[in-house]
Amino acid sequence: MSGYYKKWFWPLALPGLILFAAVVLVPFLVGLFYSFTAWRGTYFVGGSAWSSFVGLENYARIFRSRQFLHALLYTLEFTALAVVSIGAAGLLLALLLDYVGKRVALFRTVFFLPNLLGGLALGFIWQFIFQNVFTEMFGEGGLNIAFLTNMTQDSTKNLFALVIMVTWQMAGYMMIIFVAGLNNIPRDLYEAGSLDGANAWTKFRYITLPMLMPSITIVLFLTLASCLKLLDQNVALTNGSFNTSMLSLQILRTVRYTQPPDYGQAQAQAVVFFILVAIIGLVQVYITKKKEVDA
Amino acid sequence: MGMRTTRSRWTAGAAAFALGAALLSGCGSREAKVPANYDFYIFNGKSENAQAMEEVVDRYEAETGLTIKLFSLGTTDVAETLRSEMNSSGKPALFSTNIGGVMEWSESGAILDLNEASNPELKALAADVPEALRLSADGSQNYGIPYNIEGYGLIVDTRMAEQLFDLKNPQSFLEDFKAATYDEFENLVNQVEAYIATGQAEEVELNGNSYGFAAAKTELTSRLTGVFAEAGAEKWTYGDHMGNMAMNAVFGSAVDARNASEEQVDELEAPLEKLVRTLDLYSSRAAGMDGPLKRGPSYINSTTASYDVSVQLFSSGKALFLKQGNWVYPNIEKLNADILPTLTFLPIKLPLEQGDIKVEGLTVEKFNRSVPEFVPSYYAINTKVTKREQELAQQFLVWLNTTEEGRRAVVEDFQFIPYNADESVKFDNALNNSLIEYQLAGDTLSNPFNGSPAGGAYWGQEVFGSILQERYYNREGEWMPDDYRTIAEQAVQGWKDVMY
Numbered sequence: 101m102s103g104y105y106k107k108w109f110w111p112l113a114l115p116g117l118i119l120f121a122a123v124v125l126v127p128f129l130v131g132l133f134y135s136f137t138a139w140r141g142t143y144f145v146g147g148s149a150w151s152s153f154v155g156l157e158n159y160a161r162i163f164r165s166r167q168f169l170h171a172l173l174y175t176l177e178f179t180a181l182a183v184v185s186i187g188a189a190g191l192l193l194a195l196l197l198d199y200v201g202k203r204v205a206l207f208r209t210v211f212f213l214p215n216l217l218g219g220l221a222l223g224f225i226w227q228f229i230f231q232n233v234f235t236e237m238f239g240e241g242g243l244n245i246a247f248l249t250n251m252t253q254d255s256t257k258n259l260f261a262l263v264i265m266v267t268w269q270m271a272g273y274m275m276i277i278f279v280a281g282l283n284n285i286p287r288d289l290y291e292a293g294s295l296d297g298a299n300a301w302t303k304f305r306y307i308t309l310p311m312l313m314p315s316i317t318i319v320l321f322l323t324l325a326s327c328l329k330l331l332d333q334n335v336a337l338t339n340g341s342f343n344t345s346m347l348s349l350q351i352l353r354t355v356r357y358t359q360p361p362d363y364g365q366a367q368a369q370a371v372v373f374f375i376l377v378a379i380i381g382l383v384q385v386y387i388t389k390k391k392e393v394d395a
Numbered sequence: 396m397g398m399r400t401t402r403s404r405w406t407a408g409a410a411a412f413a414l415g416a417a418l419l420s421g422c423g424s425r426e427a428k429v430p431a432n433y434d435f436y437i438f439n440g441k442s443e444n445a446q447a448m449e450e451v452v453d454r455y456e457a458e459t460g461l462t463i464k465l466f467s468l469g470t471t472d473v474a475e476t477l478r479s480e481m482n483s484s485g486k487p488a489l490f491s492t493n494i495g496g497v498m499e500w501s502e503s504g505a506i507l508d509l510n511e512a513s514n515p516e517l518k519a520l521a522a523d524v525p526e527a528l529r530l531s532a533d534g535s536q537n538y539g540i541p542y543n544i545e546g547y548g549l550i551v552d553t554r555m556a557e558q559l560f561d562l563k564n565p566q567s568f569l570e571d572f573k574a575a576t577y578d579e580f581e582n583l584v585n586q587v588e589a590y591i592a593t594g595q596a597e598e599v600e601l602n603g604n605s606y607g608f609a610a611a612k613t614e615l616t617s618r619l620t621g622v623f624a625e626a627g628a629e630k631w632t633y634g635d636h637m638g639n640m641a642m643n644a645v646f647g648s649a650v651d652a653r654n655a656s657e658e659q660v661d662e663l664e665a666p667l668e669k670l671v672r673t674l675d676l677y678s679s680r681a682a683g684m685d686g687p688l689k690r691g692p693s694y695i696n697s698t699t700a701s702y703d704v705s706v707q708l709f710s711s712g713k714a715l716f717l718k719q720g721n722w723v724y725p726n727i728e729k730l731n732a733d734i735l736p737t738l739t740f741l742p743i744k745l746p747l748e749q750g751d752i753k754v755e756g757l758t759v760e761k762f763n764r765s766v767p768e769f770v771p772s773y774y775a776i777n778t779k780v781t782k783r784e785q786e787l788a789q790q791f792l793v794w795l796n797t798t799e800e801g802r803r804a805v806v807e808d809f810q811f812i813p814y815n816a817d818e819s820v821k822f823d824n825a826l827n828n829s830l831i832e833y834q835l836a837g838d839t840l841s842n843p844f845n846g847s848p849a850g851g852a853y854w855g856q857e858v859f860g861s862i863l864q865e866r867y868y869n870r871e872g873e874w875m876p877d878d879y880r881t882i883a884e885q886a887v888q889g890w891k892d893v894m895y
Contacts, residue, residue: 141478143503231696250692253869342865357853360499361474 190274223336281315438487442469495850539773543811547720621682624714634860652846769842858889
């Protein structure tokens with residue numbers, strides 16, 4: 101068997117590697133290079149790449165940019181809230197499904213459905229809901245909860261509006277992962293727990309949770325990455341009004357808000373963004389991996 | 396061990412390959428290549444004439460035997476698409492751009508200064524473009540041939556005015572409105588608001604002449620719910636287009652604004668303050684679906700205060716004025732074609748004093764009887780294609796703008812107001828005709844907002860528009876003179892923050 105792999109490794113891996121190099125690696129390295137130059141999208145200032153080399157200036161300017169720093173903070177705040185909310189909602193749905201019995205397939209489908217909607221479509225639907233349905237429902241004369249009215253017209257409220265929307269969208273997907281994880285927990289562990297007098301909470305805390313760690317690793321990783329990189333929903337809901345730009349939108353806007361378009365700077369922002377996502381993702385995987393146990 | 400070295404060798408190879416590709420794509424100064432499938436390529440960045448342009452190009456191909464590649468696109472992403480086309484091996488020979496794009500293309504050297512065009516006819520045509528409409532970086536170049544003229548102002552259905560004031564013939568009323576002072580205009584707005592609410596209002600004076608309101612509301616005038624159809628959800632409608640009014644007091648053109656000094660930006664504060672007073676008037680007299688639309692959360696809600704809603708309010712007779720441009724015509728046509736023949740433009744007035752105006756030769760009276768008219772896009776020649784493609788593109792421009800056939804196409808097929816229109820140019824479109832009247836009378840202002848930081852996309856919308864939308868339009872309650880000043884100061888500061 102190992103001889104087979106030795107012989108066929110390159111022929112089998114090469115197509116994938118070439119593709120990866122062409123659409124990920126090369127553009128990434130080109131981008132990295134551009135982030136040190138005054139690149140304007142179609143030309144280098146001064147004529148050639150070397151004459152437009154600006155060293156770390158693009159990076160220095162990012163960290164002086166209030167807009168970038170605000171977008172960074174906003175993205176981190178959103179991600180922290182959304183990861184907890186999506187994970188909790190996904191787990192709750194999965195646990196509920198575990199108890200439902202009969203119509204499991206129906207509920208699973210229904211909970212998963214929002215995931216099939218594209219981010220933009222979803223954003224526009226929820227924009228209507230937040231602007232009109234919520235505002236009507238929670239306004240004076242309704243349930244009178246001011247915080248839930250006109251949620252897209254305030255930076256803080258919009259943070260929660262985004263969390264509500266993204267949770268609704270992604271919880272179903274995470275639920276599927278948790279359901280698979282739950283199914284893999286041997287039932288005899290619970291029986292043994294019951295015999296020892298464990299109640300529902302103790303069983304959840306000392307059996308379900310540790311046995312579910314592999315699923316939690318995946319769920320955390322997926323939600324962290326997609327929340328940090330969120331764009332469509334952000335564009336559709338507020339398009340950055342009321343200081344609600346997240347990092348992806350901020351990077352896109354950098355070239356729109358500069359003339360000639362400062363692609364070098366936008367590229368530097370993208371590199372910082374990449375490093376941030378990579379560090380957070382790797383640290384998370386490292387920590388949660390360590391907590392995984394074998395049955 | 397062996398595996399390990401292979402892997403690192405592979406990684407090193409990939410990195411070297413990638414870097415090589417980066418350098419190649421970056422600084423390879425490739426010679427322009429002769430296109431294989433066509434003679435030259437037109438990148439048309441305007442969706443309005445996409446269909447008509449195709450027919451015109453077809454006719455031109457039949458006439459000349461050339462094969463032309465045509466690509467039309469007119470969304471906000473047009474800049475990105477154009478950039479990728481300019482980076483590709485099949486570059487357009489003729490492309491559209493404006494004052495925003497010209498900074499980019501002149502710096503990269505891709506745009507031909509028509510003062511140095513190889514085609515003598517094009518050179519002459521470009522030299523004839525009026526100074527105020529020219530496309531240049533600092534005023535000395537002449538980079539483009541205008542697509543058309545667009546303009547905006549207060550659109551009014553003259554029948555509504557007729558029935559409000561019981562006029563036999565609206566002509567003298569319209570003339571008096573144009574000549575009226577800001578105070579007269581403000582009083583008119585307040586009286587119309589009172590008339591809508593109670594059916595009674597005092598006589599108004601315009602240009603010294605009195606106009607009394609009709610004793611009873613008609614079917615048409617009883618539809619009114621407010622004076623202005625506003626689109627609070629869309630920052631460009633006030634950030635760009637109203638911001639442009641204040642900018643016209645300081646800058647004579649987009650090129651002037653683009654090259655503004657810090658003193659000039661400071662001088663913008665006074666007219667901006669006056670403008671905000673006007674915006675206060677507009678936004679407190681706004682029409683809604685079933686009654687006045689008040690400032691507050693619903694004033695900036697995209698389901699109650701979008702551009703489409705504002706056009707609908709006006710088309711259904713709920714507002715007397717719609718501050719918009721001639722581009723709104725097809726939208727009104729879809730909603731209520733009956734009012735099309737009686738539409739006309741009236742000027743937007745500001746409470747300026749002569750001291751606020753820094754543009755030479757411009758008086759308060761002239762300012763208040765003029766409407767902004769400007770060139771939204773230009774045709775430009777790309778220097779990065781072969782000489783032959785450049786030559787052919789130049790010939791096409793000459794044909795389009797000087798031959799009878801080409802000029803007819805601009806007016807009849809594109810439905811564009813030519814930048815060099817004379818009395819003979821007439822449209823079915825009453826708004827276009829109204830703009831031509833202002834153009835011929837010389838009562839026009841310019842488009843300095845296109846020269847503001849990032850051509851409106853930044854200053855107009857994200858600075859000035861955002862301050863208004865996120866801190867004032869979204870709040871109920873009155874604005875104080877202090878608010879006018881604060882908004883103006885912050886908007887000026889927002890410009891200076893990004894000056895370089």
